[in-house]
Amino acid sequence: KQEVTQIPAALSVPEGENLVLNCSFTDSAIYNLQWFRQDPGKGLTSLLLIQSSQREQTSGRLNASLDKSSGRSTLYIAASQPGDSATYLCAVGQRGSDSNYQLIWGAGTKLIIKP
Amino acid sequence: KAGVTQTPRYLIKTRGQQVTLSCSPISGHRSVSWYQQTPGQGLQFLFEYFSETQRNKGNFPGRFSGRQFSNSRSEMNVSTLELGDSALYLCASSYRTSGIGTYEQYFGPGTRLTVT
Numbered sequence: 086k087q088e089v090t091q092i093p094a095a096l097s098v099p100e101g102e103n104l105v106l107n108c109s110f111t112d113s114a115i116y117n118l119q120w121f122r123q124d125p126g127k128g129l130t131s132l133l134l135i136q137s138s139q140r141e142q143t144s145g146r147l148n149a150s151l152d153k154s155s156g157r158s159t160l161y162i163a164a165s166q167p168g169d170s171a172t173y174l175c176a177v178g179q180r181g182s183d184s185n186y187q188l189i190w191g192a193g194t195k196l197i198i199k200p
Numbered sequence: 201k202a203g204v205t206q207t208p209r210y211l212i213k214t215r216g217q218q219v220t221l222s223c224s225p226i227s228g229h230r231s232v233s234w235y236q237q238t239p240g241q242g243l244q245f246l247f248e249y250f251s252e253t254q255r256n257k258g259n260f261p262g263r264f265s266g267r268q269f270s271n272s273r274s275e276m277n278v279s280t281l282e283l284g285d286s287a288l289y290l291c292a293s294s295y296r297t298s299g300i301g302t303y304e305q306y307f308g309p310g311t312r313l314t315v316t
Contacts, residue, residue, distance in 0.1 A: 119304065128290055129307040185256035190243040
């Protein structure tokens with residue numbers, strides 16, 4: 086059974102620092118991995134989607150990497166800003182027991198950027 | 201292009217009542233998935249609809265049901281509400297063809313349901 090873990094559960098850093106959020110998964114038979122951002126009480130915003138054949142994806146100050154063999158993904162945020170404060174979730178896309186696609190979610194990392 | 205919209209945004213119901221939530225996907229997206237998010241359980245998959253048919257289902261009781269219309273809009277219904285159904289209900293749309301939908305999912309803002 087796929088398990089997705091995000092460590093740490095919470096992270097507080099000063100503005101301007103570069104930081105890395107971690108996501109690990111137990112089963113490497115995945116289709117893709119997606120990173121999301123969630124602001125308090127709001128829906129999820131898709132940040133980056135990495136297909137299983139890819140090693141990384143970049144969007145602006147964000148870079149996500151994927152290492153299927155070790156079951157790890159990282160989300161790198163460069164030059165952090167207070168507006169980056171949110172909860173970051175990773176979700177692994179895989180074939181479910183009924184052969185349909187399903188997302189398995191991590192619990193998220195709550196990120197606070199201090200001005 | 202408009203994003204995923206959900207109505208209503210907030211809802212307060214009492215135990216035993218039923219509720220219907222609505223989701224309009226991004227234009228051109230034919231797949232709609234529903235999720236429940238609670239502080240204790242995190243995000244849990246409810247079901248997915250594609251071309252008006254339920255294609256995928258999570259582990260929720262039969263009180264949770266859904267449907268999809270020909271314009272891809274979807275509704276979720278919860279009957280006989282329980283206190284534990286209080287949650288943020290999110291829907292997501294994706295561009296899925298007839299095969300397994302492995303495309304990026306786009307989420308709506310959610311409906312906050314409170315059951316008293």
